[in-house]
Amino acid sequence: MNATLAAGLWPSVRANWLYQLLLAIGGSALLAIAAHVQVPFWPVPMTMQVLAVLVIGIGFGWELGAATVLLYLAEGAAGLPVFAKGGGIAYFAGPTTGYLLSYPIAAAVAGWATQGGRGRSFVAALVGCAVALVIIYALGFAWLSAFIGTQKAWLGGVAPFVAGDAVKVLIAALVSQTAWRQVGR
8 A cells, every 4th residue: 555644635646746746845845944943053953854854754655755855955956045054056065965865765764654554553653753863863974974073973963963853753753643543534
């Protein structure tokens, strides 16, 4: 079963590319807004992007979720100010590149974990979102380490965010459960 939340709410989404395009545009806008809701940290700001990536994956499924996040990255590369501190191709040479490049993979993992029958399991949603977060951390940490070293990357780019991101994973899993219950009605 490949049903997604979006297709459950709007059955024509699955068969209509225009609906999928509109969802992708809306999802990329949500991600851009989430990037600008931030708490100042160094060297990586704490934003709501992780939650948005997980929710996009959960809502759209692995394919459209990943495509939506790729659209967001393309918008940023084209110079639109969708990232936490602006946009432009040069942004992909900065300390947050690893995090950004992990987002389509994380959306796909969260989407796959919650598609169809799997989405109805809180444990599957929680594990899928947690694995997606580990992917974000792994790629973000690896890239950031090249800029500031492994110890500073861990202390500045991962450790301060674990508690907040764990809450985001829990929220995303709860969103999945609540939304699937609504689709089932």
